[in-house]
Amino acid sequence: MAGNQRIVLAAKPQGLPRDSDFALVDGPLPQLGAGEVLVQCLWLSVDPYMRGLIDAVYPYVKPILVGDVMSGGAAGRVLESNDSSFKLGDLVEGYLGWQLYSAVPAAELRKIDLAHGPLSTALGVLGMPGLTAYFGVTEIGEPKAGQTVVVSAAAGAVGSAAGQIARIRGCRVIGIAGGAEKARHVVDDLGFDACIDYKAETDLAAALRRHCPDRINVYFDNVGGTTHDAVMTWPALDARIVICGSISQYNNPAAEQGPRRLKEFEMWRVRQQGFRAPDYRGRYKEFLADMATWVADGRMRYRETVAQGLAAAPAAFIGMLQGRNIGKQLVKLAEETGP
């Protein structure tokens, strides 16, 4: 605990980020201010939205500029606290950044109870990706029992949870994922009714017609692009399109072009709605009550892909943007039992 190590943005990526866009730098331990908590980061989360932060696309979130520490969720252990609600050894989650140690205001931390699951799940199925899936499905998608739900990036952290939530709600759930292994995982391990391997399909719209004979009631969109286009050729009446993310386009500097499909909106009374996971952070308890129950009783399964050590974070991030991970992509920094 002599000093801190952090990963900073060294250059603004053009398209897909490269290793050289990031740098591992040494620095002093953070100084603890009033009301702040010093946390040793044990697990880092890498998530698609971070690519957007680098491009400053979110009008309501501080962007990541060249020279900044990469921001992102992390889970760790309290080393020192200037706030009475946290004490040495507490396990916490928050936006701690890609670094070994982080000092943050106590109000930005969430205490983690291992009774719900291992610490890593606070960044995955029981964390922001799970929360995103939960409210995206229940509040934006609103699927009804017996309806057909399609989920893209179905083997990813958000998609895998979204599809299982729809299954728990009594829906028929069709995943879309890239590659045979992911498609197998989505059906065999996660229990989706079917999964389309888009890399093996020449005509995704036709595949959707085969798998969804009664059309698509809800589409949970994690990828945008031509996948969204294909779904929009086959909506059911009153279809709901949940715009959660557009990972297929995050590295595309041009405005993506595609068919507008406004006639389909009118004819099929389609509702398409975007949402922002941070807006639901105040409702963690509500989400956790359901989700932890489902994890415990086996109805909600999850997988993690784990990279080792802070230096591996950029490659883990770049790999995730290319769809190399299955389930939640994490970076493990240290054992939970302590240094």
Next chain:
Amino acid sequence: MAGNQRIVLAAKPQGLPRDSDFALVDGPLPQLGAGEVLVQCLWLSVDPYMRGLIDAVYPYVKPILVGDVMSGGAAGRVLESNDSSFKLGDLVEGYLGWQLYSAVPAAELRKIDLAHGPLSTALGVLGMPGLTAYFGVTEIGEPKAGQTVVVSAAAGAVGSAAGQIARIRGCRVIGIAGGAEKARHVVDDLGFDACIDYKAETDLAAALRRHCPDRINVYFDNVGGTTHDAVMTWPALDARIVICGSISQYNNPAAEQGPRRLKEFEMWRVRQQGFRAPDYRGRYKEFLADMATWVADGRMRYRETVAQGLAAAPAAFIGMLQGRNIGKQLVKLAEETGP
């Protein structure tokens, strides 16, 4: 009353319909079946959705095939009735088609009370276009007082009513229309806060930024295409996009292409929803209670563009698809005072 005259679809239009796609034909008076009512049509409505019927785009409405009488709303007077709820001389509205006489089931007719307004308004501000505007604004757009509402085709039958309803709800309303005379009409006669003449603007997105400094809370879209694209560059948080029609694209046989803007959906929590006016026909009374009041007290103004005689219907329809009309485009077939 020796025979009937009707306009049939003579050829399937490619792109913008031409006069030669329609034919005026003579025929016998319709035979009245059980439960049916014989109506003399006095006013015909020509509406954008008819272009879609010819292309069979609506999965839930009978298309217009070559040889069919052009279908559409009309208002007229009962000449003969096999149903006790209608009697000789009653004024009615229904989907009577482009013809001088029509026999339809009584259940498909709506009785018109001239206390609400002249018979022609049963096809305009107090008819389907008004109903479309009313529920599109109140149930899909849901503008709140003080918010900024943008309406395209603002000088048209639906747009003019939609904007005024939003004004009555306390919103700041910006119209988009083609041409100086339409833009003047929208502001001076209809009371919109401003109107953008898109034909005089080289950069519609920039014009929207000037007119909507607080961004766009609700967009009532009657035109689709590049106008929709421009609005989607400037949504406010929780913006609602009402997909009512896409008249800019109805004559375009190719799937329209444009920026997908899914990132904007996510970042600004945009909700885009299509709706279908016929679904609200059962709620005419609710609509009429508000709308007739507003017409009577002068808060809801309307204009009509009237073509004379059945033979003029195709040209009126073609002109409307080109935006030649201001307000509701009608065809007058006979005086209301008798045949």
